Amino acid sequence: MVNKIEVIDVHKSFNGKTILSGINMQVEKGTSKVIIGGSGSGKSVLLKCILGLLEPDSGKILIDGKDVTHLKEKDRYQLMHQFGMLFQNSALFDSMSIWQNIGFGLTQQGKSPSYVKSVAIEKLALVGLASDIAYLKPSELSGGMRKRAALARAICLEPEIIFYDEPTTGLDPITSDIINDLIIKLKNELGVTSVIITHDMHSAYKIADSMTMLYKGKMIATGTVKEIQNTDNPYVEQFIHGKAEGPITQEIQDHIQ
Amino acid sequence: MNIVGIIGKVTIKATAEAGSLALFFITIWQQMFKFPIYFRLIIKQCEQIGFNSLPIVLLTAFFTGGVLALQTYSGFDNAEVASSQLGSVVALSILRELGPVLSSLMVAGRVGAAIAAELGTMKVTEQVDALITLATNPIKYLIVPRVIACMLMMPLLVIVANIIGIGGGYVVATDILGLNPHTYMDTSFAAIEFNDIALGIIKAVVFGFIIGFMGCYHGYKTSGGAEGVGRATTVAVVYASVSILISDYFITAWFI
Numbered sequence A: 001m002v003n004k005i006e007v008i009d010v011h012k013s014f015n016g017k018t019i020l021s022g023i024n025m026q027v028e029k030g031t032s033k034v035i036i037g038g039s040g041s042g043k044s045v046l047l048k049c050i051l052g053l054l055e056p057d058s059g060k061i062l063i064d065g066k067d068v069t070h071l072k073e074k075d076r077y078q079l080m081h082q083f084g085m086l087f088q089n090s091a092l093f094d095s096m097s098i099w100q101n102i103g104f105g106l107t108q109q110g111k112s113p114s115y116v117k118s119v120a121i122e123k124l125a126l127v128g129l130a131s132d133i134a135y136l137k138p139s140e141l142s143g144g145m146r147k148r149a150a151l152a153r154a155i156c157l158e159p160e161i162i163f164y165d166e167p168t169t170g171l172d173p174i175t176s177d178i179i180n181d182l183i184i185k186l187k188n189e190l191g192v193t194s195v196i197i198t199h200d201m202h203s204a205y206k207i208a209d210s211m212t213m214l215y216k217g218k219m220i221a222t223g224t225v226k227e228i229q230n231t232d233n234p235y236v237e238q239f240i241h242g243k244a245e246g247p248i249t250q251e252i253q254d255h256i257q
Numbered sequence B: 001m002n003i004v005g006i007i008g009k010v011t012i013k014a015t016a017e018a019g020s021l022a023l024f025f026i027t028i029w030q031q032m033f034k035f036p037i038y039f040r041l042i043i044k045q046c047e048q049i050g051f052n053s054l055p056i057v058l059l060t061a062f063f064t065g066g067v068l069a070l071q072t073y074s075g076f077d078n079a080e081v082a083s084s085q086l087g088s089v090v091a092l093s094i095l096r097e098l099g100p101v102l103s104s105l106m107v108a109g110r111v112g113a114a115i116a117a118e119l120g121t122m123k124v125t126e127q128v129d130a131l132i133t134l135a136t137n138p139i140k141y142l143i144v145p146r147v148i149a150c151m152l153m154m155p156l157l158v159i160v161a162n163i164i165g166i167g168g169g170y171v172v173a174t175d176i177l178g179l180n181p182h183t184y185m186d187t188s189f190a191a192i193e194f195n196d197i198a199l200g201i202i203k204a205v206v207f208g209f210i211i212g213f214m215g216c217y218h219g220y221k222t223s224g225g226a227e228g229v230g231r232a233t234t235v236a237v238v239y240a241s242v243s244i245l246i247s248d249y250f251i252t253a254w255f256i
Helices: A043-051 A073-080 A098-102 A104-108 A113-126 A131-135 A143-155 A173-190 A201-207 A225-229 A234-241 A247-256 B003-032 B039-049 B051-075 B079-124 B127-133 B138-176 B181-191 B194-220 B225-255
Strands: A003-014 A017-028 A032-036 A058-063 A083-086 A161-165 A193-197 A210-215 A218-223
Touching (some): A073 B127, A083 A143, A098 A113, A098 A143, A113 A143, A143 A173, A193 A201, A210 A234, A218 A225, A218 A234, B039 B051, B039 B079, B039 B138, B051 B079, B079 B225, B127 B138, B138 B194, B194 B225
Parallel strands (some): A083 A161, A161 A193
Antiparallel strands (some): A210 A218
16 A cells, blocks of 8 residues: 555654654555544644644655655645645634635635535535535534534545544534544545544544554554554553553653652 | 843843744735735725724714814913914824824724734634645735735724814814814914825824734734633734834834
C-alpha cells in the first residue's frame, strides 16, 4: 500500500514546553488511522502540524510523498483543497446559515448560490440530515446535528484526506454510532484517507484500520485494533481499559508528590 | 525580583508586542492589494461600521456643538464680541478637533469592541482555523474588509458629525443664547478654510485605520476562551482610544 501521509521525526514545543518529541507515523491511502491518548498528550498539535495550521520545530510531513512542511502561502492554501477537517466543537460559522457553511468552499470558488445550495442539500442527505435544516443557523441545531453539518462541510469539496478531532465527544451513544458509521461510509464509498483523534475506545475500535497511542508527546504503541487490544504495554493497557490504577496515574501522583 | 529584572522583562514584552503589531500591519497591507478582493464583505462591513454608527455619532456631535457654544459664550467678556466670534470658534473647534476625535472615540468603543469580540470568538471556537482548512486566508477574508470599511466610513461619519456639530452650536447660540442667526452663520463660514476640513478628513482616515487595526489585531490574537475574548475587547478599545489621541497630536503638529 502507498503511504498517503508520512510524519517523520516531528518535534514541536511551545514556550520551552515540549509537546511532540520525535513523532513518526504513516497513514496508508484509503485507510483510517486512529490516534488515541489522554488530554495534553499532543494529539491535537500533531493533527494541526499535519494540516499545516502549525509548523513543526523540526522533522517532516509528507503528503503523497511530497514534503509539505514549509510550504509557501499560495501552495499551502492549494494543498488545503485536498483536506477536510471536522473540528471538535464543529466550528461552524455562526454568522451563516447551514447551507452557506457547507458550501463555503464552493462559494469561494465562485459557484452560483443556487448550485451551492443544491450541493449543500445533497451533502446534508449524505450525513443523514433533512434538507429543511439548510436554512437554519448553527445555533438552532443540537450538538449532534451541528457535528453532522460540520462533517457535510468537511466533505463538500470531496477531499482526499479527512481529519476528525474527537468526532464523538459530547454526543449521546446513538448519535456517536451514527457518526462512526458515517466515517466508515465515507472511507468505503469515497475512498478517503482518515485520521481520527479520539479517546472514545468503542468508536476507535469500530473505525480504525490502525491505531497509534501518544503519551507525553511520544508514540508508545502502533498497531491494528487487535494488536492494541492485546498489548502488553502497561500504559496502553491502562488507557484502553480506562483503569484508574496504573502507570499513567502513578506518574501523575509521583509528579504531585 | 530586582528592579533591573523588572525593567528587562517589561522591555522584552513591549518589544515583542511592538514587533507583533508591526508584522500584523505588514501582513494586512500585503493582503489588501492581492486578489480576490471581497467587495461584498466590504460593503456589509461598511453598513455595520458606518451606517449603524450614525445615531451615536450624530447624538454625540449635536451635544458637543451645543455645549461648546454654551461654554465659549460664557467665556467671552461681552455679548458683542461673543456674537461676532462664537460661530467661528465653534466651527473651527468642531472641524479641526472635536468632530474627528469624539466621533472616532465613540466608534472605537462601538465598532472596535464589536470587531475584537467577533474575531476573538471566532478564534477561540476554531472558526478561524476552519476558514484556513477551507483554503481561505482569514486575514484577507475577515480582517482586510473590516479595516477598509473603517477607513472608508470614518471620514463619511466625520463629515456628517461636523455638519451636525455646527448645527448643534447654531441651535444653542440662536435659540438659547439669543444670538442673531445670520451673523452667527456668516462668522462661522467666514472662518472656515479648506485646510480645516481637509485636516479633519485626514484625521478621520487615520483614526478609522487605527480602530479597525486594533480591533482586528486584538481579536485575531485572542487566546484563552471567554476570558480571553473579554480581555481582547477591553484592550482593543483602550489601545485604539489612546492611539487616536496620540496620533491626533502628531497629525495636528505636522499640519500646522
